[in-house]
Amino acid sequence: MKPFKLLTPESLTQALAMFWGSEGKAAALGGGTELLNLIRTSLSDPGVIIDLKSLKRLRGVRSSRSGVAIGATTQLSELSPQCRPLQPFAALTQAAAAVGTPQIRNRATLGGNLCQRPRCLYLRSGFDCWKSGGTQCPARHGESSGLAILGAERTSCLAVHPSDPAVALSVFDTRVKLVSASGSRLVPLAQFLAPHESDAGRDTVLRSDELVTEVRIASPRPGTRSAYVKVADRAAFSFALASAAAACVMDRGMLRHVRLALGGVAGAPWRARVAEEALQGRKLTPARLESAARAELAAARHLERNGYKVDLAIGALQEAVERAVGGRL
Amino acid sequence: MARRAATRSAKSPAARHVTQIELELNGRVTRASVPDHWTLLEFLRKSAGLTGAKEGCNAGECGACTVLLDGVAVYACCVLAAETSGRRVMTIEGLGTPERLDPLQEAFLADDALQCGFCIPGQILAAKALLDAEPSPDRECVRRALSGNLCRCGCYVKIATAVLRAAAARREPER
Structure with missing residues (x-):
């Protein structure tokens, strides 16, 4: 690994000053399960690494009047169903448990999970591509089996977003708190994960002098049930080929306040608004659920090797709704 | 410190x-x-x-x-x-001694839960973390706790058996 200097700030103020002083050359260290690999493969070359784990304010789950706040360096293993404030957010605890392996979840942080780089083989193998600062996509006409099937016509990079928790967080009102020496801002998750297309090399709107300090989730409506379903080629280690999260309220057999999201199929978690619309305020039946899921995927466009994702996403979406409401229809 | x-x-x-x-x-x-x-x-x-x-x-x-x-x-x-x-x-060097092996090390030997052995230190420590937190796991629980440890010889079944044996031995060391 290329040498770097490790800094351990004693306060958030000190950490922000370190970032400010590094002129964009510093990287934030959470669990290290992503950053160290990026450095090893030369995808990142920070002269300075700032370890945020010593900052107690950035760790842990806190309840507030409006919902919960999860510190950015909270480990994924801490986002368990036993964590009381997270009990209204079953999809999130299920998604956190679906990440990587026990050893990864014991280290990886929620903030770091949201800031991951895509897992596209071409990016990770050092090819010249949009995400590495180039102006082409070698995957498009190559090994396309992992690529996006939704929204791809609008983006130059076709890699999918790798995070499981981000998909679950998309069915709740989630905002990401970004702090710099000059102030802070709360950015809705979808916006956080949608840098401008002219900035194709980036994965988030995080500026180089900013830190992710917290993820805030608004309390869902009373009675909200949610679930996360991940389809992957292995139960451990693997990223989702397709995944789905669902949150809804069941009211006398009718679905209310339905929110659905898909993972593994687009450059960011994909809000399944077509399917939401088809289910909203209606009685949940297997036929209606299937047709809603199919309608969502009607917009899918696939390349040579990723067409299988269409059926996986349709199935995952149905299963997520079924699990959220409590079992097979 | x-x-x-x-x-x-x-x-x-x-x-x-x-x-x-x-x-x-x-x-x-x-x-x-x-x-x-x-x-x-x-x-x-x-x-x-x-x-x-x-x-x-x-x-x-x-x-x-x-x-x-x-x-x-x-x-x-x-x-x-x-x-x-x-x-x-x-x-792994901190677990047991050559004269007095840890129950996990004894169990891996007893069940012949290895071939090349390269992954075994990691498997045993992942198993120790499990047993320290959950003294009576079932096989599924063991599989999940060790899912972050690959074995290219494919000894997974025997590894899980050994961990269950070690769990029993740790609960009743005299038997």
Whole structure:
């Protein structure tokens, strides 16, 4: 690994000053399960690494009047169903448990999970591509089996977003708190994960002098049930080929306040608004659920090797709704 | 133990950023001076002379370097050595002695739960983390707890059997 200097700030103020002083050359260290690999493969070359784990304010789950706040360096293993404030957010605890392996979840942080780089083989193998600062996509006409099937016509990079928790967080009102020496801002998750297309090399709107300090989730409506379903080629280690999260309220057999999201199929978690619309305020039946899921995927466009994702996403979406409401229809 | 205090010298580029660490390594207080960019795995193998934790993928994708950090299973290739000051690290060398093996080591031998053995230190430490937290796991629980440890010889069934045997032995050491 290329040498770097490790800094351990004693306060958030000190950490922000370190970032400010590094002129964009510093990287934030959470669990290290992503950053160290990026450095090893030369995808990142920070002269300075700032370890945020010593900052107690950035760790842990806190309840507030409006919902919960999860510190950015909270480990994924801490986002368990036993964590009381997270009990209204079953999809999130299920998604956190679906990440990587026990050893990864014991280290990886929620903030770091949201800031991951895509897992596209071409990016990770050092090819010249949009995400590495180039102006082409070698995957498009190559090994396309992992690529996006939704929204791809609008983006130059076709890699999918790798995070499981981000998909679950998309069915709740989630905002990401970004702090710099000059102030802070709360950015809705979808916006956080949608840098401008002219900035194709980036994965988030995080500026180089900013830190992710917290993820805030608004309390869902009373009675909200949610679930996360991940389809992957292995139960451990693997990223989702397709995944789905669902949150809804069941009211006398009718679905209310339905929110659905898909993972593994687009450059960011994909809000399944077509399917939401088809289910909203209606009685949940297997036929209606299937047709809603199919309608969502009607917009899918696939390349040579990723067409299988269409059926996986349709199935995952149905299963997520079924699990959220409590079992097979 | 003292938190880390960084010191710097300007000799060679690689030695430029060095951190003094003091950790409890296999029960013994250990002091060392480590380059900031060294992983815990590099420190264990190159500096501490402990080669039980193996370098498989060096990317958090195989589990061969699993060690316990404050009792929790982690990949030593994904932890910086400089982060371990003031903490407890246990490698396979810290478990049992050649004369008196740990129940997990006894069980892996009894069930012949290995072929080449490369992944076994990691498997055993992942199993120890499980049994310390859950003394009576079922097979599914064992499978899940060891899902972050690949075995290219495919000994998974016997490994799970050995962990269940060790769990029983730990509960009733006299039998």
